[in-house]
Amino acid sequence: MGSSTENSAFFPTRNPHALDHVPGGSSGGSAAAVASQMALAALGSDTGGSIRQPASFCGVVGLKPTYSRVSRYGLVAFGSSLDQIGPIAATVKDVGKILGVIAGKDPHDSTSLAVEVPDYLDGIEKPVKDLKIGLPREYFRAGISDVVKNKIQTGLKLLEALGCQMVEIELPHTDYAIATYYVIAMAEASSNLARFDGVRYGLRVRGDGNLSGMYRETRDAGFGAEVKRRIVLGTFVLSSGYYDAYYLKAQKVRTLIKQDFENAFEKVDVIISPTSPTPPFRIGEKSNDPLAMYLSDIFTITANLVGVPGISIPCGKTPEGLPVGMQILGKHFAEPRLLHLAHVFEQAGGFSL
Amino acid sequence: MKIGHAEVEYVAKLANLAITEEEKKMFIGQLNSILEYVEQLNSLNTENVEPTTQVVYTREQNFSMRPDEPRVAFSQEESLSNGPATGAGYFKVPKVIGER
Numbered sequence: 001m002g003s004s005t006e007n008s009a010f011f012p013t014r015n016p017h018a019l020d021h022v023p024g025g026s027s028g029g030s031a032a033a034v035a036s037q038m039a040l041a042a043l044g045s046d047t048g049g050s051i052r053q054p055a056s057f058c059g060v061v062g063l064k065p066t067y068s069r070v071s072r073y074g075l076v077a078f079g080s081s082l083d084q085i086g087p088i089a090a091t092v093k094d095v096g097k098i099l100g101v102i103a104g105k106d107p108h109d110s111t112s113l114a115v116e117v118p119d120y121l122d123g124i125e126k127p128v129k130d131l132k133i134g135l136p137r138e139y140f141r142a143g144i145s146d147v148v149k150n151k152i153q154t155g156l157k158l159l160e161a162l163g164c165q166m167v168e169i170e171l172p173h174t175d176y177a178i179a180t181y182y183v184i185a186m187a188e189a190s191s192n193l194a195r196f197d198g199v200r201y202g203l204r205v206r207g208d209g210n211l212s213g214m215y216r217e218t219r220d221a222g223f224g225a226e227v228k229r230r231i232v233l234g235t236f237v238l239s240s241g242y243y244d245a246y247y248l249k250a251q252k253v254r255t256l257i258k259q260d261f262e263n264a265f266e267k268v269d270v271i272i273s274p275t276s277p278t279p280p281f282r283i284g285e286k287s288n289d290p291l292a293m294y295l296s297d298i299f300t301i302t303a304n305l306v307g308v309p310g311i312s313i314p315c316g317k318t319p320e321g322l323p324v325g326m327q328i329l330g331k332h333f334a335e336p337r338l339l340h341l342a343h344v345f346e347q348a349g350g351f352s353l
Numbered sequence: 354m355k356i357g358h359a360e361v362e363y364v365a366k367l368a369n370l371a372i373t374e375e376e377k378k379m380f381i382g383q384l385n386s387i388l389e390y391v392e393q394l395n396s397l398n399t400e401n402v403e404p405t406t407q408v409v410y411t412r413e414q415n416f417s418m419r420p421d422e423p424r425v426a427f428s429q430e431e432s433l434s435n436g437p438a439t440g441a442g443y444f445k446v447p448k449v450i451g452e453r
Binding site for chain 1: 356360361363364365367368369370371372376379380383384387388390391393394395397399402403404405406407408409410416417419424435436437438444446447448449
């Protein structure tokens with residue numbers, strides 16, 4: 001759990017491009033396996049960027065589909081109104097192919113929708129014409145490292161040369177997204193993780209012989225510090241007396257953030273930003289400061305709050321050889337458009353700018 | 354400070370979490386800084402804003418409804434197969450009704 005794999009139940013994963021750096025997270029193992037060619041493709045789960053950020057850090061392609069596009073049957077639920085499964089692969093076409101296989105209605109997941117699954121590779125080779133790309137003013141002002149900003153701007157110039165039009169847009173509630181996200185994600189996580197009680201599956205620690213002792217000691221042994229911190233905070237914001245002030249408030253702000261995106265998508269076809277404000281960081285560099293770690297999720301979490309699809313594609317490397325990722329967001333069920341634009345960018349050499 | 358010793362202990366009890374003194378100290382500091390950060394939401398007026406719980410369809414649409422018909426699910430044996438302690442078709446747990 002978290003954006004570095006340093007809180008893994010097993011051990012941290014290393015970034016194949018620089019072994020002393022993190023691969024991103026939480027699906028950092030999936031992204032590293034693809035980047036190191038141990039796997040052709042992998043699945044990840046994305047609650048706040050856990051497919052896109054590791055794809056960005058490992059220099060591969062990662063797609064978080066629209067909420068409800070892919071069944072979550074079999075996934076350990078974390079934030080039920082945010083979680084989505086999606087593919088990670090080396091090329092856009094591979095990602096599109098796998099999405100075509102995993103998308104669609106599943107009777108085992110009542111939140112999956114029976115929206116038609118198109119051929120995601122259909123028309124992907126066509127040139128992009130007159131596509132309007134929204135650049136959120138708020139995203140490009142907030143603490144992006146120079147090297148990332150530089151690479152993204154080079155990528156945007158390439159897209160302009162390919163026939164896209166850049167439009168500055170506003171997402172006025174961006175500053176509130178992280179606070180909103182963490183209240184909602186931790187509340188949902190604390191509730192979802194209640195099922196790990198040592199009764200029906202997983203670890204059991206006997207405790208002092210009574211039922212509540214067994215619950216407590218099982219959960220103590222099975223959960224790491226990051227998970228416990230999230231459960232404590234999530235339980236707190238849901239507890240009587242604090243529910244309205246934190247959880248309900250966050251759900252209302254979520255509506256405002258959603259409206260920001262609806263307004264933006266009236267003016268533009270897609271929204272582009274860096275996937276992460278920084279290149280991969282060193283192992284151990286941030287793991288002691290949870291808030292700093294959460295803040296680095298600024299560009300990815302809004303897609304989960306709003307339910308829209310987002311893809312992270314490689315956009316060159318820093319002088320040290322660390323991958324930089326570009327994120328493209330679209331309307332609900334606009335995966336074909338994201339894959340199309342990403343593929344055109346890939347074919348034009350955008351991945352190795 | 355929103356969260357002190359008493360709150361962490363109370364919440365940990367609600368969540369069935371055993372936490373050490375050391376973790377308690379660490380959490381108090383970290384949780385207060387997170388909550389302080391979350392306070393910024395209060396600067397927004399949300400008086401006439403509906404909460405969002407589900408993002409893709411509206412409450413009225415509710416695509417999750419289906420006819421309530423019996424379906425084949427896991428067998429009892431399969432359902433019990435991951436249990437850490439089972440027997441006689443049940444999950445076993447420590448004594449609930451007891452001496453006290």
